[in-house]
Amino acid sequence: MAGVSAHGAQAMPAALRAVPRPTAAAGRMALRALLDGRSLLPVLSALHSELGDAFQLPMPHASPVVLAGPQAARFLLVDARADFRWRIESDPVARLFGHGVLVEDGAEHDRLRALMMPALHRRMLEGQVSAMHAAVDRCCAQWTDGAVQTVLPQMRALALDILARTLFAVDITPQLQHLWHSILRAIKFISPGMWILWPNVPRPGYARALQRLDDYLLQLVGLKRAAGSSGAADVVSLLIEAGLDDRLIRDQLLTLLVAGHDTSTALLTWALYALATQPAVRRRAQAELDAVLGGAPPQAEHLQQLPYLGQVVKETLRLYPPIHVGNRLAACDLEFNGCLIPAGTRVLFSIYLTQRHPAHWPAPEHFDPDRFDAALHPPPQPYTYLPFGGGPRFCVGAAMAQVETKLVLARILQKYDFDLPPQRMRFHMGATLEPARPVRLRMHVRPPAV
Numbered sequence: 001m002a003g004v005s006a007h008g009a010q011a012m013p014a015a016l017r018a019v020p021r022p023t024a025a026a027g028r029m030a031l032r033a034l035l036d037g038r039s040l041l042p043v044l045s046a047l048h049s050e051l052g053d054a055f056q057l058p059m060p061h062a063s064p065v066v067l068a069g070p071q072a073a074r075f076l077l078v079d080a081r082a083d084f085r086w087r088i089e090s091d092p093v094a095r096l097f098g099h100g101v102l103v104e105d106g107a108e109h110d111r112l113r114a115l116m117m118p119a120l121h122r123r124m125l126e127g128q129v130s131a132m133h134a135a136v137d138r139c140c141a142q143w144t145d146g147a148v149q150t151v152l153p154q155m156r157a158l159a160l161d162i163l164a165r166t167l168f169a170v171d172i173t174p175q176l177q178h179l180w181h182s183i184l185r186a187i188k189f190i191s192p193g194m195w196i197l198w199p200n201v202p203r204p205g206y207a208r209a210l211q212r213l214d215d216y217l218l219q220l221v222g223l224k225r226a227a228g229s230s231g232a233a234d235v236v237s238l239l240i241e242a243g244l245d246d247r248l249i250r251d252q253l254l255t256l257l258v259a260g261h262d263t264s265t266a267l268l269t270w271a272l273y274a275l276a277t278q279p280a281v282r283r284r285a286q287a288e289l290d291a292v293l294g295g296a297p298p299q300a301e302h303l304q305q306l307p308y309l310g311q312v313v314k315e316t317l318r319l320y321p322p323i324h325v326g327n328r329l330a331a332c333d334l335e336f337n338g339c340l341i342p343a344g345t346r347v348l349f350s351i352y353l354t355q356r357h358p359a360h361w362p363a364p365e366h367f368d369p370d371r372f373d374a375a376l377h378p379p380p381q382p383y384t385y386l387p388f389g390g391g392p393r394f395c396v397g398a399a400m401a402q403v404e405t406k407l408v409l410a411r412i413l414q415k416y417d418f419d420l421p422p423q424r425m426r427f428h429m430g431a432t433l434e435p436a437r438p439v440r441l442r443m444h445v446r447p448p449a450v
């Protein structure tokens, strides 16, 4: 039987097992990886193969339960979702985002989400395609033939530029230098660290940087209020019109700014890394682009005509999911697969392990965009592919991320060829899953397609 909650329709069976725990040695290995700032993912993969789709991670302060696989996904995201909380008051993410939609539960979450959704609708975003490829062209303006580019910071600047224009209707680029350090501090503030073991660990050195971001966002709200932007469709105007106060608008804007750009930064960087290390995939994507677009910049109507590029994006999201784990608190005693998850347990749902699950993905470690070719394979089984989560808290920015990623990659692949010697990339677990080493690509200008 899959999970039922103590509050659910079925009563909690009397004899439940504890969630399996690894040996003390495995626990020490996990702890060492965390403290050394290394990725926990190899440890989690090893524990998953040994213990299955539910196991505990023994840590000194608390022992979170890790869940993986489609049955766990359905349990957490849909069937028992009302028995989980997103908001964990002591977590840095709640302290940073205040009452942002990402860390609210219940009716207030649903209200905030409904208010911002119109600005994130695919049709709205398709109207921004020209602004997006103009941003890509500005980003690439310095990419001379044969020069080496360090991709991640450039994708970050590009993602911020696109996000501010499309969602906030402002040009953030003049302030970017001033805000850069603050944005990196905000990301570091919510990344895994010592606070997991010691929730009240002092976090000196953040206040000034975070205040600078608040000042920027509150000034933006003030300017929009003064301009009386009634009827405008950007998210700032929508939230002002809905009657939210400045602080609550700041919480939503900071949530969107961080959640909306750090994820796209990671996805674009991983996609360029995958395309650089797999020349056959890159050439096939370029051939598709040349056939559909010639040399012209991609427009909204072209996005559906680039199926292979779409498969590349999907496979990148499978193998390198920017949000690799979902973080919840069990609000009551829960049962999953005959195991008791006591109330108050932190539950981590691993998107990474699910999307590399050997029972559901053949050759799971292999990058193969053809897995998503509908003519060759049936679609993935339900709840085995969840890069944007699932259920009622499915990512609000999924449409934006898909339009943006396809467009940016299309423009870069049209203009450049690039390579990187094959190398095994380690993961860095920041707020998103990033390459641990800088991705440096040598860019070669392509002759214009005819």
Ligand code: HEM
Pocket: 101, 102, 103, 113, 167, 255, 256, 259, 260, 261, 263, 264, 267, 321, 322, 323, 325, 326, 327, 386, 387, 388, 389, 390, 392, 393, 394, 395, 396, 397, 398, 400, 401
């Ligand atoms: C590659 C890009 C992206 C990926 C992989 C991604 C992934 C996810 C995932 C997995 C969740 C669910 C987390 C959970 O259930 O614990 C989520 C939620 C969310 N995402 Fe994204 N995201 C991306 C882009 C964006 C963008 C562009 C925005 C905003 C512009 C955004 C804003 C949000 C917000 C606000 C939530 C919370 C939704 C809710 O709780 O109702 N994301 N995202």
